[in-house]
Amino acid sequence: MKNSQKLQIFLSHNDECSRRAAMDLIKEGMVTVNDQLVTEPSIQIDPQKDKVFINGKRIKQKQYEYIMLNKPSGYVTTKADPHASKTVYQLLPKKYHFLAPVGRLDKDTEGLLILTNDGDVTQKLTHPRYKSDKNYYVKVRNRLEIKERLKIENGVFLDGRKTAKAKIKVIRMKRDFTECLITIREGRKRQVRRMFAAVKHKVTFLKRVSQGPLVLGSLKTGAWRNLNEKEKKQLLQL
Ligand code: URA
Numbered sequence: 001m002k003n004s005q006k007l008q009i010f011l012s013h014n015d016e017c018s019r020r021a022a023m024d025l026i027k028e029g030m031v032t033v034n035d036q037l038v039t040e041p042s043i044q045i046d047p048q049k050d051k052v053f054i055n056g057k058r059i060k061q062k063q064y065e066y067i068m069l070n071k072p073s074g075y076v077t078t079k080a081d082p083h084a085s086k087t088v089y090q091l092l093p094k095k096y097h098f099l100a101p102v103g104r105l106d107k108d109t110e111g112l113l114i115l116t117n118d119g120d121v122t123q124k125l126t127h128p129r130y131k132s133d134k135n136y137y138v139k140v141r142n143r144l145e146i147k148e149r150l151k152i153e154n155g156v157f158l159d160g161r162k163t164a165k166a167k168i169k170v171i172r173m174k175r176d177f178t179e180c181l182i183t184i185r186e187g188r189k190r191q192v193r194r195m196f197a198a199v200k201h202k203v204t205f206l207k208r209v210s211q212g213p214l215v216l217g218s219l220k221t222g223a224w225r226n227l228n229e230k231e232k233k234q235l236l237q238l
Contacts, residue, residue, distance in 0.1 A: 069088060
Protein backbone atom coordinates (compact mmCIF):
# COMPACT_ATOMS: atom_id res chain seq x y z
CA MET A 1 0.00 0.00 0.00
CA LYS A 2 1.71 3.16 1.33
CA ASN A 3 5.18 2.38 0.02
CA SER A 4 6.93 5.70 0.46
CA GLN A 5 6.71 7.95 3.45
CA LYS A 6 8.72 10.72 5.11
CA LEU A 7 10.88 9.35 7.92
CA GLN A 8 9.50 11.91 10.36
CA ILE A 9 5.90 10.93 9.61
CA PHE A 10 6.74 7.22 9.82
CA LEU A 11 8.22 7.72 13.29
CA SER A 12 5.38 9.84 14.61
CA HIS A 13 2.83 7.24 13.48
CA ASN A 14 4.64 4.16 14.57
CA ASP A 15 6.41 5.34 17.70
CA GLU A 16 3.29 7.34 18.70
CA CYS A 17 5.18 10.57 19.23
CA SER A 18 4.43 14.03 17.89
CA ARG A 19 5.89 15.11 14.55
CA ARG A 20 8.00 17.63 16.43
CA ALA A 21 9.39 14.95 18.76
CA ALA A 22 10.12 12.73 15.77
CA MET A 23 12.01 15.56 14.07
CA ASP A 24 14.06 16.18 17.21
CA LEU A 25 14.96 12.49 17.51
CA ILE A 26 16.14 12.46 13.90
CA LYS A 27 18.10 15.71 14.15
CA GLU A 28 19.72 14.60 17.38
CA GLY A 29 21.16 11.56 15.61
CA MET A 30 19.08 8.92 17.38
CA VAL A 31 17.67 7.34 14.23
CA THR A 32 19.14 4.88 11.76
CA VAL A 33 17.68 3.57 8.53
CA ASN A 34 19.20 0.33 7.26
CA ASP A 35 22.12 0.82 9.67
CA GLN A 36 22.86 4.32 8.35
CA LEU A 37 22.55 7.31 10.65
CA VAL A 38 19.98 9.73 9.23
CA THR A 39 19.60 13.33 10.37
CA GLU A 40 17.25 14.62 7.68
CA PRO A 41 13.59 14.27 8.84
CA SER A 42 12.09 14.52 5.37
CA ILE A 43 13.91 11.69 3.61
CA GLN A 44 11.55 9.17 2.06
CA ILE A 45 11.61 5.63 3.34
CA ASP A 46 9.76 2.47 2.39
CA PRO A 47 7.96 1.50 5.63
CA GLN A 48 7.67 -2.11 4.55
CA LYS A 49 11.29 -2.65 3.52
CA ASP A 50 13.50 -0.19 5.37
CA LYS A 51 14.72 -1.06 8.86
CA VAL A 52 14.29 1.92 11.15
CA PHE A 53 15.72 2.06 14.67
CA ILE A 54 15.54 4.70 17.42
CA ASN A 55 18.43 4.27 19.84
CA GLY A 56 18.71 0.65 18.83
CA LYS A 57 14.96 -0.08 19.18
CA ARG A 58 13.35 -1.34 15.98
CA ILE A 59 10.30 0.68 14.92
CA LYS A 60 7.98 -1.45 12.84
CA GLN A 61 5.15 -0.25 10.72
CA LYS A 62 1.83 -0.44 12.49
CA GLN A 63 -0.72 -2.54 10.74
CA TYR A 64 -3.72 -0.45 9.82
CA GLU A 65 -7.16 -1.99 9.94
CA TYR A 66 -10.26 -0.57 8.30
CA ILE A 67 -13.74 -1.96 8.77
CA MET A 68 -17.23 -0.78 8.02
CA LEU A 69 -20.26 -1.50 10.15
CA ASN A 70 -23.90 -0.97 9.39
CA LYS A 71 -24.81 0.46 12.77
CA PRO A 72 -28.30 -0.33 13.99
CA SER A 73 -30.34 2.21 15.91
CA GLY A 74 -29.99 1.86 19.69
CA TYR A 75 -26.19 1.43 19.78
CA VAL A 76 -23.77 4.13 20.88
CA THR A 77 -20.47 4.66 19.07
CA THR A 78 -18.38 5.47 22.15
CA LYS A 79 -16.51 2.74 23.95
CA ALA A 80 -16.54 4.18 27.41
CA ASP A 81 -20.10 5.23 28.06
CA PRO A 82 -20.96 3.77 31.46
CA HIS A 83 -24.66 4.46 30.89
CA ALA A 84 -24.83 2.81 27.48
CA SER A 85 -26.51 -0.54 27.44
CA LYS A 86 -25.40 -1.28 23.89
CA THR A 87 -22.25 -0.12 22.11
CA VAL A 88 -21.14 -0.80 18.55
CA TYR A 89 -18.22 -2.81 19.94
CA GLN A 90 -20.67 -5.53 20.95
CA LEU A 91 -21.22 -6.07 17.22
CA LEU A 92 -17.52 -6.53 16.48
CA PRO A 93 -15.08 -9.34 17.27
CA LYS A 94 -12.79 -8.62 20.25
CA LYS A 95 -9.73 -8.26 18.00
CA TYR A 96 -11.24 -5.07 16.57
CA HIS A 97 -12.11 -3.42 19.86
CA PHE A 98 -9.00 -1.23 19.63
CA LEU A 99 -10.32 0.50 16.50
CA ALA A 100 -11.87 3.95 16.81
CA PRO A 101 -14.96 5.16 15.00
CA VAL A 102 -14.45 7.70 12.22
CA GLY A 103 -16.84 10.38 13.45
CA ARG A 104 -19.91 9.72 15.51
CA LEU A 105 -23.35 8.46 14.78
CA ASP A 106 -26.07 9.20 17.32
CA LYS A 107 -27.60 6.33 19.22
CA ASP A 108 -30.77 6.62 17.16
CA THR A 109 -28.97 6.92 13.79
CA GLU A 110 -28.25 3.92 11.58
CA GLY A 111 -25.84 3.20 8.81
CA LEU A 112 -22.25 3.47 7.73
CA LEU A 113 -19.69 3.61 10.51
CA ILE A 114 -16.03 3.24 9.58
CA LEU A 115 -13.65 2.08 12.29
CA THR A 116 -9.89 2.28 11.98
CA ASN A 117 -6.60 2.87 13.80
CA ASP A 118 -5.38 5.10 10.95
CA GLY A 119 -5.47 8.62 12.35
CA ASP A 120 -4.66 10.25 9.00
CA VAL A 121 -7.63 8.66 7.30
CA THR A 122 -9.89 9.59 10.24
CA GLN A 123 -8.75 13.19 9.96
CA LYS A 124 -9.32 13.31 6.22
CA LEU A 125 -12.81 11.84 6.43
CA THR A 126 -13.95 14.03 9.32
CA HIS A 127 -12.18 17.38 9.26
CA PRO A 128 -14.17 20.01 7.30
CA ARG A 129 -10.89 21.24 5.78
CA TYR A 130 -10.81 18.11 3.60
CA LYS A 131 -14.37 18.65 2.36
CA SER A 132 -15.28 14.99 2.51
CA ASP A 133 -18.94 14.40 1.66
CA LYS A 134 -21.26 12.43 3.90
CA ASN A 135 -24.61 11.33 2.57
CA TYR A 136 -27.60 10.59 4.77
CA TYR A 137 -30.96 9.17 3.94
CA VAL A 138 -33.47 11.16 5.98
CA LYS A 139 -37.17 10.84 6.62
CA VAL A 140 -38.86 13.86 8.12
CA ARG A 141 -42.41 14.68 9.16
CA ASN A 142 -44.59 16.63 6.71
CA ARG A 143 -43.82 18.15 3.33
CA LEU A 144 -40.43 19.77 2.96
CA GLU A 145 -41.24 22.94 1.10
CA ILE A 146 -38.80 24.37 -1.44
CA LYS A 147 -37.96 27.39 0.67
CA GLU A 148 -37.23 25.15 3.66
CA ARG A 149 -34.97 22.98 1.54
CA LEU A 150 -33.11 26.04 0.23
CA LYS A 151 -32.72 27.39 3.73
CA ILE A 152 -31.06 24.18 4.89
CA GLU A 153 -28.91 24.03 1.75
CA ASN A 154 -27.68 27.59 2.24
CA GLY A 155 -26.90 27.07 5.90
CA VAL A 156 -28.76 27.39 9.18
CA PHE A 157 -27.43 28.60 12.50
CA LEU A 158 -26.56 25.89 15.02
CA ASP A 159 -25.04 27.06 18.29
CA GLY A 160 -24.53 30.51 16.77
CA ARG A 161 -22.54 29.23 13.78
CA LYS A 162 -23.87 28.76 10.27
CA THR A 163 -23.64 25.33 8.74
CA ALA A 164 -21.68 24.98 5.49
CA LYS A 165 -23.55 24.58 2.21
CA ALA A 166 -25.44 21.30 1.90
CA LYS A 167 -27.32 19.55 -0.88
CA ILE A 168 -30.73 17.93 -0.58
CA LYS A 169 -32.32 15.59 -3.08
CA VAL A 170 -35.96 14.85 -2.42
CA ILE A 171 -36.79 11.21 -3.11
CA ARG A 172 -40.45 11.07 -2.13
CA MET A 173 -42.86 13.58 -0.72
CA LYS A 174 -46.32 12.91 0.73
CA ARG A 175 -48.64 15.04 2.79
CA ASP A 176 -47.28 13.80 6.10
CA PHE A 177 -43.65 12.89 5.34
CA THR A 178 -40.69 13.60 3.06
CA GLU A 179 -37.82 11.27 2.24
CA CYS A 180 -34.59 12.78 1.01
CA LEU A 181 -30.83 12.44 0.69
CA ILE A 182 -28.75 15.16 2.26
CA THR A 183 -25.05 15.71 1.58
CA ILE A 184 -23.03 17.54 4.21
CA ARG A 185 -19.32 18.06 4.79
CA GLU A 186 -19.27 18.74 8.50
CA GLY A 187 -19.89 16.48 11.46
CA ARG A 188 -21.39 18.65 14.14
CA LYS A 189 -23.39 17.21 17.00
CA ARG A 190 -26.73 15.86 15.79
CA GLN A 191 -26.18 18.01 12.75
CA VAL A 192 -28.72 16.61 10.32
CA ARG A 193 -31.46 16.38 12.94
CA ARG A 194 -30.82 19.95 14.03
CA MET A 195 -30.65 21.29 10.45
CA PHE A 196 -34.13 19.96 9.78
CA ALA A 197 -35.34 21.06 13.21
CA ALA A 198 -34.22 24.59 12.24
CA VAL A 199 -37.00 24.58 9.62
CA LYS A 200 -39.46 22.86 11.96
CA HIS A 201 -39.20 19.33 10.62
CA LYS A 202 -38.69 16.40 12.92
CA VAL A 203 -36.39 13.67 11.62
CA THR A 204 -38.07 10.30 12.13
CA PHE A 205 -35.39 8.15 10.48
CA LEU A 206 -31.73 8.84 9.74
CA LYS A 207 -29.18 6.60 8.10
CA ARG A 208 -25.68 7.40 6.82
CA VAL A 209 -25.27 5.81 3.42
CA SER A 210 -21.82 7.03 2.40
CA GLN A 211 -18.77 8.77 3.74
CA GLY A 212 -16.08 10.06 1.41
CA PRO A 213 -15.52 7.35 -1.20
CA LEU A 214 -17.08 4.60 0.95
CA VAL A 215 -20.59 3.39 0.33
CA LEU A 216 -22.65 1.23 2.70
CA GLY A 217 -24.24 -0.72 -0.15
CA SER A 218 -26.01 -3.93 0.75
CA LEU A 219 -24.30 -4.61 4.09
CA LYS A 220 -27.03 -5.84 6.46
CA THR A 221 -27.98 -3.86 9.55
CA GLY A 222 -25.71 -4.93 12.42
CA ALA A 223 -23.18 -6.57 10.08
CA TRP A 224 -19.56 -5.51 9.53
CA ARG A 225 -16.86 -6.27 6.98
CA ASN A 226 -13.24 -5.41 6.27
CA LEU A 227 -12.73 -2.80 3.59
CA ASN A 228 -11.53 -4.33 0.34
CA GLU A 229 -8.30 -3.38 -1.42
CA LYS A 230 -10.01 -0.94 -3.76
CA GLU A 231 -11.65 0.89 -0.86
CA LYS A 232 -8.40 1.04 1.11
CA LYS A 233 -6.64 2.47 -1.89
CA GLN A 234 -9.34 5.12 -2.24
CA LEU A 235 -8.80 6.10 1.40
CA LEU A 236 -5.07 6.42 0.98
CA GLN A 237 -5.59 8.70 -2.00
CA LEU A 238 -7.74 11.16 -0.07
N1 URA B 1 -26.48 13.98 11.96
C1 URA B 1 -27.24 13.66 13.02
O1 URA B 1 -28.14 14.40 13.40
N2 URA B 1 -26.97 12.50 13.64
C2 URA B 1 -26.02 11.66 13.25
O2 URA B 1 -25.82 10.60 13.87
C3 URA B 1 -25.25 12.01 12.14
C4 URA B 1 -25.50 13.18 11.52
